[in-house]
Amino acid sequence: MSTLVQIGKSGEPTATDDFLKGLWRDNPVLVQVLGTCPTLAVTNTARNAIAMGLATLVVLVASNALIASIRKIVPKQVRIASYILVIASLVTIVDYGIQAISLEVHKALGAFIALIVVNCIILGRAEAFASKNTVVRSLLDGLGMGFGFCITLLLLGVVREVLGSGALFGVELFGPRFQDWVILVLPSGGFFTFAAWLLFFNWWKQRRAARAAGGGAR
Amino acid sequence: MSDQPLWTVFLNASLINNFVLAYFLGICPFLGVSNKIGTAVRMGAAVTFVMLITSVFVTGINWLLAAIDAPYLALISFIAVIASAVQLVEMFIKKTSPALFRALGIFLPLITTNCAILALALFQTNRGYGFVQGIAFALGGGIGFTLALVLMAGVRERLELLDMPQVVRGTALALALAGILSVAFMGFAGLGG
Numbered sequence: 500m501s502t503l504v505q506i507g508k509s510g511e512p513t514a515t516d517d518f519l520k521g522l523w524r525d526n527p528v529l530v531q532v533l534g535t536c537p538t539l540a541v542t543n544t545a546r547n548a549i550a551m552g553l554a555t556l557v558v559l560v561a562s563n564a565l566i567a568s569i570r571k572i573v574p575k576q577v578r579i580a581s582y583i584l585v586i587a588s589l590v591t592i593v594d595y596g597i598q599a600i601s602l603e604v605h606k607a608l609g610a611f612i613a614l615i616v617v618n619c620i621i622l623g624r625a626e627a628f629a630s631k632n633t634v635v636r637s638l639l640d641g642l643g644m645g646f647g648f649c650i651t652l653l654l655l656g657v658v659r660e661v662l663g664s665g666a667l668f669g670v671e672l673f674g675p676r677f678q679d680w681v682i683l684v685l686p687s688g689g690f691f692t693f694a695a696w697l698l699f700f701n702w703w704k705q706r707r708a709a710r711a712a713g714g715g716a717r
Numbered sequence: 718m719s720d721q722p723l724w725t726v727f728l729n730a731s732l733i734n735n736f737v738l739a740y741f742l743g744i745c746p747f748l749g750v751s752n753k754i755g756t757a758v759r760m761g762a763a764v765t766f767v768m769l770i771t772s773v774f775v776t777g778i779n780w781l782l783a784a785i786d787a788p789y790l791a792l793i794s795f796i797a798v799i800a801s802a803v804q805l806v807e808m809f810i811k812k813t814s815p816a817l818f819r820a821l822g823i824f825l826p827l828i829t830t831n832c833a834i835l836a837l838a839l840f841q842t843n844r845g846y847g848f849v850q851g852i853a854f855a856l857g858g859g860i861g862f863t864l865a866l867v868l869m870a871g872v873r874e875r876l877e878l879l880d881m882p883q884v885v886r887g888t889a890l891a892l893a894l895a896g897i898l899s900v901a902f903m904g905f906a907g908l909g910g
Contacts (some may be wrong), residue, residue: 532748532888533745535741535744535745535748536741536742536743536744536745536832537741539741539744540740540741540742579826579829580797580800583796583800583829584793584796584797587792587793587796588793590792591789591792591793594792595789610836610839610840610843613792613835613839614742614832614835614836614839616792616796616835617796617829617830617831617832617835618830618832619745619827619830622830682900685903686738686739686740686741686899686903687738687896687897687899687900687903688896689741689896690892690893690895690896690899691892691893691896693892694889694890694892694893694896697888697889697892698884698885698889701884701885701887701889702884705883705884
């Protein structure tokens, strides 16, 4: 993967790079710290995390494609307002879609589906990428960022569900003697889990940087 | 129509179910503008003001949308109102206090995408708050947001002076702090019933 990234940096960015950068190097949550509200709010179970991640992915891909295709006809001064209207319409569609597919999921996610409108990742990608690039590249960018978001939500959701209620996707894991870490499914647990993941990735990156610099001395 | 007394609505929004610490709304400004107490207070005031305006308009929008039977337009009209309210506040602050305008920086226009404000509109609709209740709710939400922001800024001002390992600095530390604040706010759960 690192070679691909380097190709992307030195010359014309490749299609693979457009997709892959969202997964790791520019991961929207872990690296850019965007879209933290849904990351913390709906990750108390792994299932909610996936549902939220997929809903955001759909909106992100569609909004990136739409905005890239209208980028030449929208005047500079009103672009943010137009992007928000595009995103709000897409979210309304997704909101009704989820209601039609599963009322249960819709209830669990609550107002947070509608709140995808103000997820900074989507407006951020629209402004930083889709408004300057072709439809195909914007599609790939949206897919990469969306999956990066999904994976991060899943990381948090799995930790919180396994430790907080001793289950994964609703299946009991540890038997009746396991004492739930109730705090992890409560709001404060979201902050702690996210902080722990960030710490882990910071530590990992520093270690890798130190190794690269010291030639594996440490 | 909900028939909760006003003080319950207010306490609920500001302390028991604090927008930032219990519902995770408005985390971006919460992490971004909580370095200095002064800036935090003014940011809180700006958000509270936008919330009040939004709440008033949401009551009107809901009435209008019910009249023309078009509930699917709710989200789009909310966001349009919020964007215009933020534009107003931005112009006002730029005129009256250029220093504050610079201190808030990018976070001022970003109030538009502050989920706390859109969430206020959505919650107000879902719970069926009337006009006066809506205002109490907006005031409570705004004060709760300001409170969380100022508390956080107070702690972070002290932390600046401490010797922390490089790995912990930045967002990770801020999030852990927020977690501890959130635990503290759980103590308000019994309040108001």
